[in-house]
Amino acid sequence: MARTLKVLALTMGVACVAIGLLHMLLGNAAIPGAHAAGATVDSLGRFFGAIFAGYGLAWLWAARRTPIPARAVRWLSGVFLLGGLSRLPSLAVAGRPDSFQLVLAAIELTLPPVYFWLADADERAASKTPPHAVSRA
Numbered sequence: 001m002a003r004t005l006k007v008l009a010l011t012m013g014v015a016c017v018a019i020g021l022l023h024m025l026l027g028n029a030a031i032p033g034a035h036a037a038g039a040t041v042d043s044l045g046r047f048f049g050a051i052f053a054g055y056g057l058a059w060l061w062a063a064r065r066t067p068i069p070a071r072a073v074r075w076l077s078g079v080f081l082l083g084g085l086s087r088l089p090s091l092a093v094a095g096r097p098d099s100f101q102l103v104l105a106a107i108e109l110t111l112p113p114v115y116f117w118l119a120d121a122d123e124r125a126a127s128k129t130p131p132h133a134v135s136r137a
Contacts (some may be wrong), residue, residue: 001121002067008115009063009073012080016056023049033098055079070120077115084108 023030027042030049034041055076062072087105090097 001118002125005068005073005115005118005121006063008118009059009068012076012111013056013059013061013063016059017053018056020049020051020053020056023052025049032100067122067126070123073115073119077112077119080108080115081112084112 024046027046028034028037031037031041031045034045058072059076062068062076065072084105084107087097087101087108091105096102
């Protein structure tokens, strides 16, 4: 399970950095259905792209620790879940978005429980590993 956590955390980090950079570079063109949303939404999207890229870097930071800190995984997963939950009022108030946004919402609502479940896998694995014996050769 520790290996699964590492792969998922690295994948999440790379994906978030890539998505964030895409939004920074393309603005409205990176958002399905928002290409003509105007300068205000373009500016907002590029700003949030930078934030999302930073969020991805936080995942990569956590994934590169040994062991991967469960606390960081839980916090990052909580932020991701909050983002998914934040789509629900939009759905209720503004209506159905582009289908791709619904797919993203499904990912944002289903992936965090997996991360919460795996959060301490690497720490548990590390605590079971005996320390390396010192060679006296």
